[in-house]
Amino acid sequence: MTTHLLPPAPPVERPRVLLVATSFAAAASFMLFVAALGVYLLARTEVIATGSAWLPQGVVIPLPQPNTIFMTLLLSVVTIQWAVNAIAHNDRQNAFLAFGLTLAMGAASIVMTTYLWTLMKLDVAGGVQGVLIYTITAGHMIMLIVAMVFVALMALRALGGQFDSRQHDGVTAAAIYWHTMVFVYALIWIIIYVTK
Amino acid sequence: MLTTRMFTPAFKFFAGLCVFAVVAGVAVGITSGEGALVDRVLGPISLGWKGGVGNHFAYTFFVGLAAASGFLAGILIAFRDADPAAQAQVVHTESAPVVPAPVGVNYLPALTALATVFFLIGLATGTRWMTISAIAVAVCIAFVWTLRTWAEHATGDAGANIGLYHRFIDPLRVPVISIVTVAIIAIGLSRVLLTVSKTASVWIFGLVALLFFLVCVLLALKPQVSKVLTTVLVILAAIAIIAAGIAAALAGEREIEHHSSEGAAAVASSAPSIGVGA
Numbered sequence: 001m002t003t004h005l006l007p008p009a010p011p012v013e014r015p016r017v018l019l020v021a022t023s024f025a026a027a028a029s030f031m032l033f034v035a036a037l038g039v040y041l042l043a044r045t046e047v048i049a050t051g052s053a054w055l056p057q058g059v060v061i062p063l064p065q066p067n068t069i070f071m072t073l074l075l076s077v078v079t080i081q082w083a084v085n086a087i088a089h090n091d092r093q094n095a096f097l098a099f100g101l102t103l104a105m106g107a108a109s110i111v112m113t114t115y116l117w118t119l120m121k122l123d124v125a126g127g128v129q130g131v132l133i134y135t136i137t138a139g140h141m142i143m144l145i146v147a148m149v150f151v152a153l154m155a156l157r158a159l160g161g162q163f164d165s166r167q168h169d170g171v172t173a174a175a176i177y178w179h180t181m182v183f184v185y186a187l188i189w190i191i192i193y194v195t196k
Numbered sequence: 197m198l199t200t201r202m203f204t205p206a207f208k209f210f211a212g213l214c215v216f217a218v219v220a221g222v223a224v225g226i227t228s229g230e231g232a233l234v235d236r237v238l239g240p241i242s243l244g245w246k247g248g249v250g251n252h253f254a255y256t257f258f259v260g261l262a263a264a265s266g267f268l269a270g271i272l273i274a275f276r277d278a279d280p281a282a283q284a285q286v287v288h289t290e291s292a293p294v295v296p297a298p299v300g301v302n303y304l305p306a307l308t309a310l311a312t313v314f315f316l317i318g319l320a321t322g323t324r325w326m327t328i329s330a331i332a333v334a335v336c337i338a339f340v341w342t343l344r345t346w347a348e349h350a351t352g353d354a355g356a357n358i359g360l361y362h363r364f365i366d367p368l369r370v371p372v373i374s375i376v377t378v379a380i381i382a383i384g385l386s387r388v389l390l391t392v393s394k395t396a397s398v399w400i401f402g403l404v405a406l407l408f409f410l411v412c413v414l415l416a417l418k419p420q421v422s423k424v425l426t427t428v429l430v431i432l433a434a435i436a437i438i439a440a441g442i443a444a445a446l447a448g449e450r451e452i453e454h455h456s457s458e459g460a461a462a463v464a465s466s467a468p469s470i471g472v473g474a
Contacts (some may be wrong), residue, residue: 031264
């Protein structure tokens with residue numbers, strides 16, 4: 001049996017790996033929701049083309065709760081960017097405040113989304129409407145939870161002193177994913193809640 | 197001396213993908229839309245604000261793809277992917293280290309093209325098994341190609357890189373190729389045997405087995421036979437079996453007698469066919 005004596009690979013430092021990888025992950029997540037929303041739009045068009053209403057009888061999707069969630073997430077875009085800016089200026093106190101506010105707004109959005117589900121009274125087994133709406137909104141909640149875990153991890157790393165004004169890629173990466181999550185919600189807000 | 201390029205390779209790819217998706221989105225919106233031409237043009241251009249967008253799924257998909265690829269193009273140009281100056285900066289040298297070019301022949305692009313063709317044929321003819329098989333082959337190619345690309349740049353020694361690649365791929369390649377080969381022979385030859393007459397099927401089975409045995413004996417006796425010749429023989433045999441299988445499937449199966457368990461009169465009927473078409 002031939003054995004190969006492998007010379008040690010040269011140490012490679014790739015620039016901004018986490019940031020670029022997060023961008024790809026964000027783009028993949030975005031495409032997942034775009035495809036799901038495309039299916040939703042197609043199904044809705046087909047149902048409306050038959051002369052029927054899209055939502056089943058008795059189902060009402062209220063708008064105040066989606067509006068509140070959307071506004072909360074828009075505010076969180078500001079706070080997460082505030083965290084990035086604070087870290088970039090070595091302002092750790094403001095960074096932690098911004099991280100905390102961002103996570104609190106994310107948690108508030110989760111609570112409001114579950115409340116919205118109870119208000120809709122939409123049966124998941126009642127037809128294609130329930131399946132699609134719950135798939136997309138629950139999928140977004142999962143994306144929100146992933147973004148919150150990402151932000152929390154980066155906040156802990158910042159707490160450990162791993163990020164400063166010279167190197168804060170992790171925080172920027174978390175912010176990119178957070179922005180993508182909010183952008184996806186903007187699409188959901190328009191397509192599912194506003195133009196219903 | 198390596199010089200910095202204004203537009204990096206990955207940026208070009210994703211920017212091109214973005215432009216393609218925009219054009220494709222508008223095109224699919226116009227061609228699948230209904231109504232006057234002006235409405236069919238205005239709708240896709242205005243993201244549905246001033247008219248319909250035709251097929252909603254296709255239009256949404258292409259617009260989303262354009263947004264995602266545009267975003268990635270922006271990120272990658274901002275961080276100067278594969279830029280010699282940026283790479284030299286991170287490894288603390290004056291110029292980027294020279295990367296050895298890959299050695300050996302790579303059949304994977306040709307296989308990818310073949311899988312794509314079969315995928316499109318499967319979609320066009322509604323042949324589900326062909327579409328699924330093409331996707332499975334494409335997934336395998338993606339895995340092997342990724343592994344090969346990694347191995348080609350694992351060390352600075354090309355020979356060691358090849359050894360590394362084979363150390364990973366051979367334990368996977370041998371059983372997979374064996375299963376595929378057995379499947380091709382079994383499915384292709386069985387179609388032929390079910391089509392021709394009973395006597396001819398016995399002759400064909402015997403002759404094919406004999407031919408297979410003789411070729412294996414010759415290859416074993418002449419180990420110095422070039423690898424290319426062996427590869428060509430295997431490919432020709434595979435094509436012959438697949439072509440014969442397809443032709444036999446199109447011709448249909450012969451009438452096969454089924455005997456009842458109680459010894460009643462034989463009932464002539466067509467044997468249940470294995471789905472070859474849709």
